[in-house]
Amino acid sequence: MPYFCYVHRQAGGVPHFEVLPENSQVGALNRAARLLADRADAVRAEVWEGERLIFTLPRDAAVYPLS
Numbered sequence: 001m002p003y004f005c006y007v008h009r010q011a012g013g014v015p016h017f018e019v020l021p022e023n024s025q026v027g028a029l030n031r032a033a034r035l036l037a038d039r040a041d042a043v044r045a046e047v048w049e050g051e052r053l054i055f056t057l058p059r060d061a062a063v064y065p066l067s
Helices: 025-037 059-063
Strands: 003-007 015-021 042-049 052-058
Touching: 003 025, 015 025, 015 059, 025 042, 025 052
Parallel strands: none
Antiparallel strands: 003 015, 003 042, 042 052
């Protein structure tokens, strides 16, 4: 099942959405951290597997790769 990422912004509104090409949870979380770091106004990223929330990354986590 694919992983989905929603990047929420400080101003609110509709979050940025991407289907992640990763095959593992760790890969999906690392990709979400990069997406979060790439957006100056982002406050958190959510990683979903289908309808199940896997992980929420706060802004602070964007600078550290996960393993």
